[in-house]
Amino acid sequence: ETGVTQTPRHLVMGMTNKKSLKCEQHLGHNAMYWYKQSAKKPLELMFVYSLEERVENNSVPSRFSPECPNSSHLFLHLHTLQPEDSALYLCASSQDPGGGTDTQYFGPGTRLTVL
Amino acid sequence: AQKITQTQPGMFVQEKEAVTLDCTYDTSDQSYGLFWYKQPSSGEMIFLIYQGSYDEQNATEGRYSLNFQKARKSANLVISASQLGDSAMYFCAMREGQGWDSNYQLIWGAGTKLIIKP
Numbered sequence: 395e396t397g398v399t400q401t402p403r404h405l406v407m408g409m410t411n412k413k414s415l416k417c418e419q420h421l422g423h424n425a426m427y428w429y430k431q432s433a434k435k436p437l438e439l440m441f442v443y444s445l446e447e448r449v450e451n452n453s454v455p456s457r458f459s460p461e462c463p464n465s466s467h468l469f470l471h472l473h474t475l476q477p478e479d480s481a482l483y484l485c486a487s488s489q490d491p492g493g494g495t496d497t498q499y500f501g502p503g504t505r506l507t508v509l
Numbered sequence: 510a511q512k513i514t515q516t517q518p519g520m521f522v523q524e525k526e527a528v529t530l531d532c533t534y535d536t537s538d539q540s541y542g543l544f545w546y547k548q549p550s551s552g553e554m555i556f557l558i559y560q561g562s563y564d565e566q567n568a569t570e571g572r573y574s575l576n577f578q579k580a581r582k583s584a585n586l587v588i589s590a591s592q593l594g595d596s597a598m599y600f601c602a603m604r605e606g607q608g609w610d611s612n613y614q615l616i617w618g619a620g621t622k623l624i625i626k627p
Contacts, residue, residue: 498615503553
């Protein structure tokens with residue numbers, strides 16, 4: 395595997411379900427990110443982890459719970475979601491989150507549908 | 510006010526022609542970085558090119574170049590000799606600050622949907 399991988403690629407869940415999204419980066423990077431991409435809206439940064447510590451949390455509802463057990467893996471735990479949470483969830487990683495030239499590399503995304 | 514503006518929601522271009530995708534930005538920082546990403550229908554966001562505010566020359570990466578006009582606060586992406594595989598959404602993004610005072614967060618534009626016609 396190379397780059398950034400995400401599983402599952404597609405997920406359909408009911409509002410009462412609990413599910414998790416997984417992201418893995420094979421680039422040796424130090425930071426990982428979760429983004430939400432809704433139709434006709436700019437990308438929204440949800441969470442940032444640097445060296446496994448959460449450094450940014452952009453007022454995301456508590457029904458989204460991130461977990462970063464090590465610098466290569468990132469999870470997004472989902473519970474009691476709403477239909478408006480249906481979106482493409484993108485994971486990204488970067489080498490040096492404090493550096494201005496730092497470039498984020500993205501995974502293919504998980505297309506989430508909440509019924 | 511929007512910090513990143515992409516005024517072209519969609520564009521049709523004939524294969525092999527050059528195409529320019531517009532991006533204007535708004536920041537009061539002297540140090541910032543500008544990025545372009547490509548998103549095919551598969552969903553993955555692919556990094557294309559980066560321009561720093563202090564870079565004196567326009568960035569180039571293969572068929573991609575960035576027409577950086579600092580005074581006008583524009584950072585247009587130019588794709589030379591377009592190919593059918595260039596059909597995708599294209600996003601312009603900015604990070605304010607450079608070096609250790611830079612912001613983690615990228616500010617994203619709404620994107621331009623580019624369709625290459627055979």
